[in-house]
Amino acid sequence: MFQPHYFHAKDGLRLYGRAYGFGAERRAGMPIVCLPGLTRNSRDFHGLATFLASPAGGGHPVVTLDYRGRGQSERDNDNGRYTIAAEAADVITACAYFGIDKAIFIGTSRGGLILHHLIVSAPALVARVVLNDIGPVVEIEGLLRIRDYLNAASGPESWAEAPMFLQRLHGEDFPLLREQDWRDMAEAIYRDEDGLPIADFDPAITAQLKGLTADTALPELWPQFDAFHDLPMMVVRGEHSKLLSEATVQEMSRRHPDLVAVTARGQGHAPHLHLGGLEAQIAAFIRG
Numbered sequence: 001m002f003q004p005h006y007f008h009a010k011d012g013l014r015l016y017g018r019a020y021g022f023g024a025e026r027r028a029g030m031p032i033v034c035l036p037g038l039t040r041n042s043r044d045f046h047g048l049a050t051f052l053a054s055p056a057g058g059g060h061p062v063v064t065l066d067y068r069g070r071g072q073s074e075r076d077n078d079n080g081r082y083t084i085a086a087e088a089a090d091v092i093t094a095c096a097y098f099g100i101d102k103a104i105f106i107g108t109s110r111g112g113l114i115l116h117h118l119i120v121s122a123p124a125l126v127a128r129v130v131l132n133d134i135g136p137v138v139e140i141e142g143l144l145r146i147r148d149y150l151n152a153a154s155g156p157e158s159w160a161e162a163p164m165f166l167q168r169l170h171g172e173d174f175p176l177l178r179e180q181d182w183r184d185m186a187e188a189i190y191r192d193e194d195g196l197p198i199a200d201f202d203p204a205i206t207a208q209l210k211g212l213t214a215d216t217a218l219p220e221l222w223p224q225f226d227a228f229h230d231l232p233m234m235v236v237r238g239e240h241s242k243l244l245s246e247a248t249v250q251e252m253s254r255r256h257p258d259l260v261a262v263t264a265r266g267q268g269h270a271p272h273l274h275l276g277g278l279e280a281q282i283a284a285f286i287r288g
Contacts, residue, residue: 001050007097009068009090016072017094018042020062021053029060030127031103033095035111037270039150039201041071043188044108047274048282057283063098065091069202079204088117095125104286108132108270109243116224129228130282131235133270135248136221140214142243142269147209155199162186162197173240173268176276226255234260234285236278240268260285
């Protein structure tokens with residue numbers, strides 16, 4: 001269903017990505033590159049990537065990536081390189097590796113922030129954009145919540161407990177999710193280590209959030225967002241999101257009049273893009 005690929009960043013770090021619809025049967029549609037959230041990985045996009053690579057989804061070649069320090073990509077011994085700029089450079093390297101000179105990008109949370117960097121540093125690479133629960137303004141309330149649960153000392157004690165653990169943590173914001181969805185989420189978030197589920201990212205990544213407080217001033221990215229003005233753009237906001245506000249989406253729509261704004265009902269941060277009919281809406285947007 002997908003092909004695993006390992007390749008190297010410019011600084012030599014080994015990176016990982018999945019390719020759907022490549023090889024001898026490579027699809028005719030424009031390539032799609034999926035960029036996950038802060039501590040997430042390529043597995044988050046499996047359902048969506050499978051659909052978009054299928055005839056029903058447009059028959060696109062799709063790449064999903066693990067950033068450095070996440071999933072099957074190598075951990076970086078220099079924590080200072082866990083930055084949006086370094087990760088954006090890795091995305092450019094990944095596109096070169098997969099032979100992509102222009103793509104449709106789908107960015108969830110951190111992935112959307114990376115896209116705000118790419119549109120300035122490599123604008124010719126970007127053809128269309130889907131921002132998943134992220135925009136030029138990040139609400140501190142949502143970021144503090146991410147800080148707290150990612151840096152919590154406790155986690156699930158077994159694979160059997162993992163879906164229930166995630167449901168207790170996020171269930172209030174995700175009433176749409178059913179039992180299988182929580183199991184899928186656990187398999188995307190955790191790796192197996194001696195039979196136990198372990199969060200699949202370098203803990204140094206979330207340590208960067210520990211200094212945040214309610215008074216922390218977060219930079220706004222409106223100048224970078226304005227660089228998207230000539231590109232087709234879609235934003236998906238989780239109905240219960242605390243990271244992307246309705247006010248920010250309204251301002252995004254004012255600045256980008258052709259913006260397609262979608263609410264992911266029954267979901268918080270960040271929406272699962274293969275659920276609730278979102279995959280069909282994304283495919284329709286990509287078809288233009």
